[in-house]
Amino acid sequence: MGKAAAFFVADVERSFSNGFDLKLKDFETAVAVGSKTYVICGTDDPTSSGIRILNKLTGEWVIPTVLGTKPESFKGHSCVLLNKDRILIIKHNSKSNESVWFLEVDTQFIRDQKKKLGTEVVSWSKGVIGNAELPLVISGPSGVGKGTLINMLMKEFPSMFGFSVSHTTRAPREKEQNGVHYHFINRDVMEEDIRSGKFLEFAAVHGNLYGTSIEAVDVVADAGKRCILDIDVQGARSVRASSLEAIFIFVHPPSFEELEKRLRARGTETEEQIHKRLRNAKAELEQGNSPGLFDHILVNNDLEACYKQLKNILGISESMNTVPTTPSKVLDLPVDFSLSQINEKILINHGAAEQMVLDLSLMKGGAPGRTRGLDMYVFDP
Numbered sequence: 440m441g442k443a444a445a446f447f448v449a450d451v452e453r454s455f456s457n458g459f460d461l462k463l464k465d466f467e468t469a470v471a472v473g474s475k476t477y478v479i480c481g482t483d484d485p486t487s488s489g490i491r492i493l494n495k496l497t498g499e500w501v502i503p504t505v506l507g508t509k510p511e512s513f514k515g516h517s518c519v520l521l522n523k524d525r526i527l528i529i530k531h532n533s534k535s536n537e538s539v540w541f542l543e544v545d546t547q548f549i550r551d552q553k554k555k556l557g558t559e560v561v562s563w564s565k566g567v568i569g570n571a572e573l574p575l576v577i578s579g580p581s582g583v584g585k586g587t588l589i590n591m592l593m594k595e596f597p598s599m600f601g602f603s604v605s606h607t608t609r610a611p612r613e614k615e616q617n618g619v620h621y622h623f624i625n626r627d628v629m630e631e632d633i634r635s636g637k638f639l640e641f642a643a644v645h646g647n648l649y650g651t652s653i654e655a656v657d658v659v660a661d662a663g664k665r666c667i668l669d670i671d672v673q674g675a676r677s678v679r680a681s682s683l684e685a686i687f688i689f690v691h692p693p694s695f696e697e698l699e700k701r702l703r704a705r706g707t708e709t710e711e712q713i714h715k716r717l718r719n720a721k722a723e724l725e726q727g728n729s730p731g732l733f734d735h736i737l738v739n740n741d742l743e744a745c746y747k748q749l750k751n752i753l754g755i756s757e758s759m760n761t762v763p764t765t766p767s768k769v770l771d772l773p774v775d776f777s778l779s780q781i782n783e784k785i786l787i788n789h790g791a792a793e794q795m796v797l798d799l800s801l802m803k804g805g806a807p808g809r810t811r812g813l814d815m816y817v818f819d820p
């Protein structure tokens with residue numbers, strides 16, 4: 440999404456919508472979007488999806504498929520419809536670093552998912568104050584050294600980077616731990632999860648299914664870290680085509696012979712698996728060079744030199760061991776407030792002389808990732 444356009448004025452409904460009784464409970468809000476009314480549930484009930492939709496033409500209620508990681512603890516909140524495609528939700532009595540959420544109802548991502556899933560779909564996207572660093576997608580043939588480079592980065596900068604733990608149907612290697620290296624999963628379950636829209640991308644690689652769940656990326660972002668995805672070229676292509684912005688890096692071996700040597704020396708695959716990986720490596724190397732897919736190509740010849748180059752691309756130096764961006768000041772949001780808007784600014788009205796403002800003019804990103812570039816500050820008129 441580019442720069443946000445002028446906002447559509449919020450249409451927050453009370454108890455009735457087009458003559459239908461919405462039966463709103465405590466902490467529930469209703470927002471009209473075209474011929475539908477979205478009721479956002481205010482409870483923490485884990486059995487509830489939290490969202491129900493009234494079709495105002497037929498009076499029918501639908502429980503949509505809800506994608507993305509939903510906010511924890513969700514009681515008092517205020518909301519506003521933006522651009523007719525997403526509902527901005529600000530939690531009452533919360534801290535500014537976890538108060539802003541978007542429920543996407545008609546963005547491109549939602550329209551694509553509706554087509555794919557054949558159901559009503561909404562998706563949560565957390566709002567981030569400031570500019571969270573873009574996720575990093577690292578691809579390259581098996582044995583080229585992706586895992587080694589990623590481990591070096593995570594070891595040197597543990598507070599800066601987090602690994603997106605993929606799901607796979609392949610069997611664990613001896614030293615691999617479930618939930619750390621991969622979520623090892625049965626094929627039937629993974630296929631069902633793919634059908635229900637849990638995956639940002641997935642691909643069949645070397646005869647197994649691999650995929651990145653939306654949650655895997657959200658977990659890292661929620662820990663305030665920059666997410667690293669180790670995925671194959673098909674996966675990188677899918678992410679490139681999605682609305683998740685990222686930096687794409689392809690790791691190239693110095694030669695095919697060296698790749699084979701590393702793969703054998705690693706000693707984690709059978710001879711048959713090594714052959715399959717080497718066969719696939721040829722195609723991957725060709726695709727890695729395809730124009731427009733990768734932002735950077737790294738040749739992993741000397742490991743230390745390659746690692747240094749990777750850090751240069753990421754703009755980090757030896758002396759950095761904290762999050763590179765200056766963290767924004769965390770503000771306390773009042774127990775109760777209402778929202779109004781002036782162009783791309785949302786005013787948080789709570790009766791005090793000083794006013795809180797959420798500035799959306801540099802808003803970017805959105806589901807299946809976070810919504811970044813927001814600013815929140817106190818304004819004393």
Ligand SMILES: Nc1nc2c(ncn2[C@@H]2O[C@H](COP(=O)(O)OP(=O)(O)O)[C@@H](O)[C@H]2O)c(=O)[nH]1
Pocket residue numbers: 577578579580581582586605606609640641642644645649650651669670671672673674675
């Ligand atoms: N598309 C996609 N590829 C993945 C994912 N996770 C891992 N891969 C890729 O699957 C391939 C095989 O990974 P793995 O079995 O760990 O073997 P290795 O590459 O030899 O270490 C690699 O190219 C990974 O980048 C994922 O979530 N999605």
Ligand SMILES: Nc1ncnc2c1ncn2[C@@H]1O[C@H](COP(=O)(O)OP(=O)(O)O)[C@@H](O)[C@H]1O
Pocket residue numbers: 579580581582583584585586587588701702704705739740741742743745
């Ligand atoms: N630049 C390098 N020179 C020599 N060996 C390397 C280099 N980079 C990685 N390796 C080794 O090659 C093997 C494969 O690396 P790994 O990180 O597992 O690859 P990938 O994750 O891409 O499959 C490992 O045994 C690793 O120690």
